[in-house]
Amino acid sequence: MKNYKIILPGVPAYPSRGFLGWCTVALIESDKRVLFDTGSYGDRFQLLETLEKNGIRRDEIDIVFLSHLHYDHCINAELFPDSKILLSDREWEYFESEEYKEVGDEVVPEGVIREFEDRIETTGEEEEIAEGVEVVEFPGHTPGSSALLFNEILFTGDAVKNLWDFKNRSPPYPTFSDEDLAVENYELVREIAEIVVPGHDTPFSVNEERYLSDFNLLIEIETLREGIFRIKRRSEGKRM
Numbered sequence: 001m002k003n004y005k006i007i008l009p010g011v012p013a014y015p016s017r018g019f020l021g022w023c024t025v026a027l028i029e030s031d032k033r034v035l036f037d038t039g040s041y042g043d044r045f046q047l048l049e050t051l052e053k054n055g056i057r058r059d060e061i062d063i064v065f066l067s068h069l070h071y072d073h074c075i076n077a078e079l080f081p082d083s084k085i086l087l088s089d090r091e092w093e094y095f096e097s098e099e100y101k102e103v104g105d106e107v108v109p110e111g112v113i114r115e116f117e118d119r120i121e122t123t124g125e126e127e128e129i130a131e132g133v134e135v136v137e138f139p140g141h142t143p144g145s146s147a148l149l150f151n152e153i154l155f156t157g158d159a160v161k162n163l164w165d166f167k168n169r170s171p172p173y174p175t176f177s178d179e180d181l182a183v184e185n186y187e188l189v190r191e192i193a194e195i196v197v198p199g200h201d202t203p204f205s206v207n208e209e210r211y212l213s214d215f216n217l218l219i220e221i222e223t224l225r226e227g228i229f230r231i232k233r234r235s236e237g238k239r240m
């Protein structure tokens, strides 16, 4: 059983200015509804609309699980005021102790996290947050980065950002904690998962090191009006 849906697909692209921050947002349906990561500020309308199209109101999300506290994964947690917000003990410590400031991690949105901190509960290794949905810690990208394992499908956040990194044993960029550990953790991924739903890419098979469907991911820039552009994620070939 693969009861999960990609609500917003991750895009493995680095723009010349800043970060695009288009991370994967997924919905895991077990005995509870778990939203895995939340996307960026600019994703807000599309996030809520896509949930609605799937027949889900925001107050029907039981748990918002945050793989880590980078803005593009956590910032929309405040859109779900009725949900429990979960993240790892270690990631919370990274925030509370201000360790993230010491290591120059400038993409943790402190003010927004303070807005929803009362609803945060922390979890640890192997904790089952819903039936068959287990927390797996993957320190490296940040010291408290963690994933969820469900039916041998691993939702990794930025512990595995994209297929290329995984294939080439390249650490996630940027890494704020431990690059060697981040790469070592890819071996653990191989041991426990059949499918990876990566932080900024399309789901792939671990054994075959290839995407689940044959397609080419295209980033298109089209002219919307004179001088105004639209950047689009498009895939060519078999659709997911």
Ligand SMILES: [Zn+2]
Pocket (backbone or CB within 6 Å): 068, 070, 141, 158
């Ligand atoms: Zn990140």
